[in-house]
Amino acid sequence: MKSKTAQEKLYNRYYRLFIIPMIFLLYYLLSYLVNPFSPYWSSLSSSNLKELLVEGTIMMCNCWLITELSLILARWMDQLIPWEKRPLGRFVVQLCCQLIVVFVVLSILFLLVLPLIFGREVVEPAVTTVEKIDEWQFVFVCVMLSILISAVHTGNYFLKRWKTSMLEASQLKLNAAKLKEIAMQAQLQSLKLQLDPHFMFNNFSTLSALITEDSRTALSFLENLSRVYRYMIINLNNDIITLKEEIKFIQAYIYLIKIRHGDHVDIDIQIPENIMSMGIPPITLQLLIENAIKHNVASGAQPLHIRIYQEGAGTITVSNNIQLISYNIPSTKLGLENIRNRYLILSDHTLEIRKEAGAFLVTLPLLEFKK
Template sequence: MNRRIFGVKIFEIVALISTYIVLSIGYHVTLWFNRTSDYRLYSDLLNIESWFNNEGLQYVIMFVATSVVWIVIFKIFRHWKLWQRLLLHFLGLPFFIFCSWKVFYLICESIGYWHMNGPGQVWDIYIPTLIYLIQFSLIHAYEYYIINQRKIQNEVELTNAALKSELSAIKAQLNPHFLYNVFNTINASVPKEMEETREMIAELSDLFRYQLKASREDFVTLEEELDFVKKYLKLEQRRFEDRLKINIDVSDDLLTRKIPPMILQPLVENSVKHGISPLVEGGIIDIIIKEKEDTLIFEINDTGVGIANKEHIFELGVGLGNTQKRLQKMYNSTLTFSDNVPTGLKVYFEL
């Protein structure tokens, strides 16, 4: 069952409630054996009202206290490190015991229910403590299991994607030198007077060479990726002439950082194709890369026509969709889209 209530799987809620029902019934049976010497009196044992008036109410309170602690540790502070969240149990355990002991006694006394007295109260401290430690140990173990399963699934998907890329690389390597030789032959046949054309052919050859490298390697330097993007944009500027302007803002000390290959080009291509191209006057593309706390922050902004319905932005082409999947699987990151000022589109992501 994958259906959820407030982000929690239904079967997880049912499992926790069932656990408390079983524990309370077991406690009820234990107390019944110790209260009466006549085991033939099963009416009290099977009396649901008697069960709730005593042990059942206490376990309902413990269930509510558990839910509060769980929300705090596993929802509100879920982004904290594990050791930090474990320290929160030093507050959660006293809160849980207070609810299952003092709050339970207060409610019992106000409505006339029975509760432990005298030295017997120690059981209403010991048993809740034991339940708290066991249940949250199991919950943390279950959380680790879920995270590990997701990690394994992501690794499998990345492996499959790598295999597909490897197959593509194998296909591309059937005779890659043939392609380069063709470019060189064409380049050599172009008259020296057409130097601009010769440069364009050489740049196009470099683009193919980088794409082949990207199919073989998992990471490249930021400098290599930017060189590829610059060559691509330089070819586009030959087509758009003065209609396309490019600004790249990146610190030199970030150029050696490793990033996945071909992570910027689909985003830049989207800005050119869907943002700038429809405008007669053209526009500007800004590529901004910064670092914050060892995290690379990427912004690709354009002054194009923009996109009104950003929910369907991935329908523009497979490039954006593939980039989104790679970011999610490799970095648990995502592409964020917003409106540029005064016009255009902003794309933001982190590595």
């Protein structure tokens, strides 16, 4: 707060250093434009240096006083009658107050200051029409300068409000984007945590059966299961991994499939090397393989064939032959919906699910992977 106040004071100081000399110059410019044939210009041109300095000092003080009072009046009106609430009333009241302020300043100038400097015998009321016109010209120019100062202040006021509103709007958009990102990350984290039960439910039953049937194979199965599970834990904090990493994980995961199903499940991976650096949500392929095995018959007479291959540019497809089991299996409904939701959060793309020629196909868009 202190630094802001110091900055405002510095700004106001430079603001006055700029505007007061400008008002001083504008006074003479407007006076000349209003009446370039006034005798005042002839007398001014014939004045000596001392007279010019006295004249300039008096007018500079006059301009400074009008400027300060106009700015004080405008700031006071900003608090009393803001432009946003009553613009017409503000205009009328401020104009009347400015006229009063200018007449008071000029009255002090004519009745006190000038007689004190030049003596009362020098400062006499205007008697000729030309002198009266010059006096009213002087009053008119001072009023115009006061209005101009208020207009500049008002323009500066609205410019600051506009900048403030733009900054506030930008900040609100930034905060909204941050909140949206936080919400999306929380949702994504929740979706990734759902992977664990979906994976573990299918393997613990196999491990339980192996313990009683073949303890050595059960031990090997458990070791590989721990390796796969460790991979899942490591990638829990990753939103996207390379396709190469996912394929490496799947190849390790195939060992568990072979223990569980033997040759009844055939998994064929045909992915070209040139797309291995593309990204994919972690454990996506494992979910699709589990989904295919869970809902289809896999036996010696009816082996389940699962293929993972590139079907089009920027996509890979996971397909399996459809041979649905004849009874209902309890489902957590986390597989395809989980993958779909993660794609919606991470990108504008989504997976494509279709059935054709007796096969169930899921096409996954490949994402850009950034380290």
